[in-house]
Amino acid sequence: MASLITCPHCGVRPKEEFSIRGDAVPVRPAPNAGAEAWYAYVYVRDNPKGRIQEYWHHAAGCRRWLVVERDNVTHEVFSVRDAADVARSGSGEAA
Amino acid sequence: MCEVTLPMTLSFAHRHVLEDHIVGFETRPNPHHLAVVRRPTILCVLAHAGFEGGVKAALHALEGVCVRICGPAEWLVVSHSVGPEALLRLVREIEGVSAFDHSDGRVLMRIAGPNVRSILAKCLAVDLHRDSFAPGASANILIAHVAGNLARIGEDAFEIIVPRSYAGTVFEEVKEMGREFALTAGFSED
Numbered sequence: 001m002a003s004l005i006t007c008p009h010c011g012v013r014p015k016e017e018f019s020i021r022g023d024a025v026p027v028r029p030a031p032n033a034g035a036e037a038w039y040a041y042v043y044v045r046d047n048p049k050g051r052i053q054e055y056w057h058h059a060a061g062c063r064r065w066l067v068v069e070r071d072n073v074t075h076e077v078f079s080v081r082d083a084a085d086v087a088r089s090g091s092g093e094a095a
Numbered sequence: 096m097c098e099v100t101l102p103m104t105l106s107f108a109h110r111h112v113l114e115d116h117i118v119g120f121e122t123r124p125n126p127h128h129l130a131v132v133r134r135p136t137i138l139c140v141l142a143h144a145g146f147e148g149g150v151k152a153a154l155h156a157l158e159g160v161c162v163r164i165c166g167p168a169e170w171l172v173v174s175h176s177v178g179p180e181a182l183l184r185l186v187r188e189i190e191g192v193s194a195f196d197h198s199d200g201r202v203l204m205r206i207a208g209p210n211v212r213s214i215l216a217k218c219l220a221v222d223l224h225r226d227s228f229a230p231g232a233s234a235n236i237l238i239a240h241v242a243g244n245l246a247r248i249g250e251d252a253f254e255i256i257v258p259r260s261y262a263g264t265v266f267e268e269v270k271e272m273g274r275e276f277a278l279t280a281g282f283s284e285d
């Protein structure tokens with residue numbers, strides 16, 4: 001259930017310890033990318049149903065940024081990874 | 096006609112109905128007791144990238160301190176015998192470390208008693224069974240809606256560290272949750 005998130009650093013924690021900071025899929029464009037790319041990055045979002053990736057900040061725990069992959073229909077959680085690890089592995093950029 | 100005469104020799108000590116609410120119900124510690132440590136030394140310590148393992152080992156090698164886990168590469172170092180300045184000097188000798196004195200910014204409380212887990216279960220949502228949070232374990236946890244650090248210092252004893260501005264709230268909340276077991280509270284001896 002999404003109300004319990006297994007932080008890779010802290011273990012099983014209630015969702016109240018986290019703040020959800022939005023879609024983890026969009027990739028920040030290069031500084032010189034056109035206005036359209038920046039507009040899309042800042043404002044344009046899908047409203048997907050099903051399996052999604054989100055940034056969760058473990059505000060009341062280890063204070064690490066996490067990437068939570070979960071289903072927003074069934075609340076099933078598939079994976080919780082440290083955002084730094086995701087960025088290093090580059091696997092968070094599959095849009 | 097009948098006249099009632101009251102025995103005027105009997106003297107009652109006047110006690111206001113809110114006396115206990117103001118002064119406290121019990122002054123001597125019960126089996127369930129919340130002790131507030133007056134002036135502990137609490138340092139916040141971070142390890143630079145690549146130095147995590149070395150810093151951790153060096154902190155654990157220090158004498159007269161307890162090391163509390165906050166998250167990856169971050170700890171609270173607590174001492175009841177070494178002062179903040181002296182401990183800060185010791186910790187800053189470790190390679191790849193950033194350390195800051197939080198002694199005045201944090202409050203340390205110790206709660207103990209046979210049903211301590213039942214009390215804590217009412218103000219935090221983490222499994223405290225020894226299989227998942229054994230004696231010696233510590234972690235940053237939401238305690239009474241406040242981001243704090245919890246450490247298990249014994250089978251039935253825990254230490255709570257919270258930011259000082261939230262300490263009053265947490266203290267009142269934990270006391271309330273302990274009423275079921277007549278939890279008493281006071282400053283500790285150390």
Ligand SMILES: [Zn+2]
Nearest residue numbers: 007010061062
């Ligand atoms: Zn965490």
